[in-house]
Amino acid sequence: MQATRTTCPFCLNGCTSGVDWNGVEHKMHYFPDAEVNRGRLCPRGNSANIVIDHRERLCRPLLDGRDITWSEAEALVRSWLSQTKPEELAIVFSRARSVGEVRRMHGLARELGTPNLVCGHIEPENSFNHRLEGVANATLAQVESSRAMLLVGDVFSTSPVASWRILDARYADRKNRLVVIDSIRTRQAGFAHLFVQVKPGTEPFVLVALAALLDPEGVPGVDVDRFASIAGISRDTLNAAAKMLGPEVHGFVGSAMHTGRVFHPALHSLASQLVAKAANKPFVGFREAGLPFGPMRFADLRNAMVEGRIRMLFWTGGLFPYSYSELLPELSKVEHLVATSIFIPDPPVRGVILPLTAELERASVGASYWGTVERAPLASPLSGTREFSQVLDWFGRAAETNEILPKPASASEVVAMAQKAAGFVRETAEWLLIGEKKAIGLRGFHDPEDRILVNRSDAAKLAVSDANFIKVQSPSAAAEFRVHVSDTVPAGVLAVGVNVHRNRALFPLAVDELTGDVAITPVPVSVEKTARVSMAHSENPSVWI
Amino acid sequence: MKRIVLRLDYCIGCRSCEAACRSRFKGEARIGVAEVNSTTLLAQGCRHCEEPLCAAACPFQVIVRNPDTGVVRKSDFHCVGCRSCALACPFGVIDPGLVRHMSQKCTLCSDRPEGPRCVTSCPTGALQFVEEPEKVEKRIGARYLSRHAHWRRT
DSSP, rough: OOOOEEOOOTTTTOOOEEEEEEOOOOEEEEOTTTTTTTTOOOOOHHHHHHHHHHHBOSSEEEEEEEEEOOHHHHHHHHHHHHHHGGGGGEEEOTTTHHHHHHHHHHHHHHHTTTOOOOOOOOOOOGGGGOOTOOBOOOHHHHTOOEEEEEEEEEEEHHHHHHHHHHHHHHOOOTEEEEEEEESSOOOOHHOOEEEEEOOTTTTHHHHHHHHHHHOTTSSSOOOHHHHHHHHTTOOOHHHHHHHHOOOOOOOOEEEEOOOSOSSSSSHHHHHHHHHHHHHHHHHHHOOOOOOOOOBOOOOHHHHHHTTOOOOOEESSSTTTTTOOOGGGGHTTTEEEEEEEEESSSSSSSSEEEEEEEEESOOEEEETTTTTEEEEEOOOOOOTTOOOOOHHHHHHOOOOOOOOOOOOBBOHHHHHHHHHHHSSOOOOOSEEEEEOOOOOOHHHHHHHOOOEEEEEEEHHHHOOOOOOOEEEESSSSSSSEEEEEEEESSSTTTTEEEEESSSHHTTTEEEEOOOOOEEEEEOOOEEEEEEEEEETEEEEOOGGGG | EEEEEEETTTTTOOOOHHHHHHHHHTTOOOOOOEETTTEEEEEEOOOEEEEHHHHOOOOOEEEETTTTTTTTEOOOOOOOOOOHHHHHHHTOSSOOBBBBBBBOOOOOOOOOEEEEEHHHHTTTSSSEEEEEHHHHOOOOHHHHHHHHHHEEEE
């Protein structure tokens, strides 16, 4: 058996992974000599062989759910293209597309004359594209040798393998310090010397205030007390954090953003970097994927679809639109050309769906936190699939052009953004639903996330325990969850995992007032106890069976 | 005699061990995750007890401890899926859920030269495969878990 070796594509940590092919199936292979991960892999990385061999992988083109041939699909698409004006065509790319492919799509959009090129990866983490001037990216060596670390959000769940170096640094010396800022008391918070639990979505205010304490001259004009009170923490807590993260101690600042936990993604990114700059430390934006923005924003695409200005949508990449079911009424109005490597049990949109080779089946060049990585194909392409470049050829043969990156912001711009954001009044709701980040990807990314975290006092108020179920109604959807009484969330806050589409549908797509980008924010919900009771998860072990 | 040991200070509860085990055994998870408190999930693997209660409870003597290697193994061929082992395990490590009509029992990946797969894949190196004497020094976690009244399988 020969093991093939590549770089894991499921997040940007750049772990080396591989598979063995025994003639029947693929099995994971670990490479202890790998520099970044030493053979270690997170649950998602461990599921690579499941993805390759998944029995629901699409392997033939579909038209409105029925099989067609590749030549029929090509003829159909060319016919659509000839009948569609450039301004009526929108191209949406999402994760699973390489940097080179995105650059070619930029060139293609320019050649076709359409300004409607959109990044469909609208997870908050993609806002780490917003950069602050004068902030360097941390290296592995800097993380390993850190003596003072600040983590914003759940970095350990976003990139589990990266956590190993952070923990090594944390334990290397008793004087080393780890500060965590988050709205949920996660496992990561348990490792912190100082855990700052803030109100959901208010991390940027804490960060800007912290930056002002660390560097009053570089970050002027910040009302520290006001920002601290918005986040629900005391100035003493901020002073303690500032003392631990002083610019004289070397370390790094890491930040992660999660679906349903951030109100202003761009501000979150910039405020994290502002602390790094004020504390004289390098920065890492931990994320599963990082894609450049397109010339058109996703929120504008949505408006264009509602107004009937888009007639044909060519989208390619990861989960969109399956992840955002609240868009389906708008998506049903346009013709679709979908090019994807994902398994699709039940296509929710009409149009042509083309099966592509998966990330794990093709060579590509990508980025990681620690630099550029090259990926080799782990497996031969699934029979019936084609390379994405072949589909792009139907549109034209434009050369690659550099993608658009936002202009780096200055410290004063970030402070101004924070002050503007502080002026937005949020609805005060009895219950606020937020997203819980999980690293799990067992069973090929299809874990049932049927659990909701409920604070102990809230559980008493609702008269529920771990055996009960509650129905959560948000402005966009409703779902029933098994209660998990926990102290990790504050009173009035409920948390659900957001890996499954059912849970994501609870979070309507909002627009960030600061940038106009799409934001998936904490959402006010109503809660109702249902009659359903689960004995399987009772606290009494004798009734497990 | 080597054993899987968990360094509590490094386990982040990511369930990579469980994913690796599922991947190796086609959907079976022979290592689980236990909830010590509301924020702490810790990997829960079979201890391969010196006097395994699961073996004593098995009505068909399917579970046997190898005196040389210390590995407690179960014969899938003879297992009838009665779940007696799951009930008997004092650590709650054997999942009462059946896969292909059988309970699942860790074998320390005896047939894998590199050692248990969960250990290889552990992102933080919290799971280690070490000799017995080393294990004795690191028993604090096991004691903590076995005495903790509130941990439960998730």
